[in-house]
C-alpha cells in the first residue's frame with residue numbers, strides 16, 4: 333500500500349502567487365471594464381535581446397544538420413558557457429571560481445529547492461523573514477521542519493531572522509546556531525542589499541560556526557552602487573562555506589527560456605562531488621540552444637542589450653519608489669533591485685491592502701505577509717512591468733493616497 337509524503341500536508345495554503353492570481357482573476361471577471369495592472373509576480377515583460385534571438389536561431393539551424401546536431405548536453409553544462417560565466421561573472425570581479433565548479437541548470441528555483449537534498453534531515457536552516465518562499469517550502473517538503481504555527485506563521489524548527497524597519501531590513505546573526513543559512517541579495521522581496529563588509533561578516537560567521545551559506549544572487553545585475561558585492565566569492569573565505577545560485581531570468585529575460593547555474597567550490601569537495609553526482613543522476617541539462625543563447629548574453633552586444641533592458645526596469649523601479657513615497661508611504665528597495673517594499677496604511681493587513689488596492693485602483697501587488705510573518709504590514713511592487721503601465725499604476729496609487 334503506498335503512503336504519501338506526510339510533510340506536504342504541513343505546507344500552508346497554496347503557493348503565494350497562485351492566490352494572488354486567483355484573486356486577480358476573480359476581480360477581473362467581476363469588473364471586465366477595469367484595466368487591471370499587475371505589479372505582483374516578478375516576471376519580466378520585455379523581449380529577449382537581439383543577440384540572444386540570433387543565437388537561438390543559429391542553434392536551431394545547427395540542430396537541423398547531422399554535422400552540427402547536439403543530443404544530451406554534458407552533465408555540468410557546455411564548457412563554452414561555463415568558461416564564459418567564469419570569465420565574466422567571476423574573474424572580472426576578482427573572484428576565484430573555476431569552470432568545473434559551475435553547474436549549469438534550467439534556473440535558480442530548482443537549484444535553490446533541490447540543494448537541501450545534500451544535507452542531513454536534522455540540519456537547522458536559517459532564513460530571512462520575509463523570504464523567497466522556495467527556501468522554506470522545499471525544506472518543509474523534505475521533512476526538515478515541524479508544522480506551521482497558525483498564530484506566528486512560523487514553522488517549528490526553522491530559525492527565522494526578522495528583517496524589519498528596526499534593523500534596517502537586514503538579517504542579524506541568530507541566537508541559535510544554524511547549519512544552513514539562506515541569504516538572498518539583492519533581496520527578494522524587500523529589495524535591499526548588503527555591503528561587502530556586511531556580507532564578509534556572514535562569511536566569517538559561517539566559517540566560525542561551521543555552517544554553509546546558500547547565497548542566491550538572482551538579482552545581482554540590478555546592483556548599481558559601488559561597494560555592493562555581486563557575488564559572495566568577493567568575500568575572503570567564501571569558497572570554504574558558500575554555494576551561490578545565479579539565474580538568467582532577471583538578468584537577461586530568460587524566465588520563459590530557463591537557464592541558471594550554481595557554483596559549488598571544490599574547497600567544499602564533498603558537496604561539489606555530491607551535486608555533480610546528483611546532476612548526473614537526476615538532471616539531463618538545459619537545452620543546447622538555450623545554453624548557446626546564454627553564452628550570447630556575454631558578448632559585447634549581448635551585454636549592451638541586456639543592460640539597456642535592465643535600465644528600463646530600473647527606471648520603472650525609480651518611478652515606483654518615488655511615486656509611493658510621494659503618496660506618503662514608507663518605502664525601501666528599488667535602487668539596486670527591481671522590487672519596492674512599502675508599508676501599508678496603519679490598521680490594514682497586507683492582504684487587506686492587497687484587496688483595497690485591487691478594488692479601488694485595479695493594481696495588483698504582492699502582500700508582504702505571503703513572504704513570512706515579518707512581511708505583515710507591507711506589500712511588494714515589481715518593476716518588471718511595462719513602463720507606461722507602471723507610471724499609470726503609480727498614478728492610481730498616488731490618487732488613492734496613503
Ligand SMILES: Cc1ncc(COP(=O)(O)O)c(C=O)c1O
Pocket residue numbers: 374438439440441442444464516520548550578579580581587591592
Ligand atoms: C530570489 C529568487 N531566486 C530564484 C528565483 C527563480 O529564478 P529562476 O527563474 O532562475 O528559476 C527567483 C524568481 O523570482 C527569485 O526571486
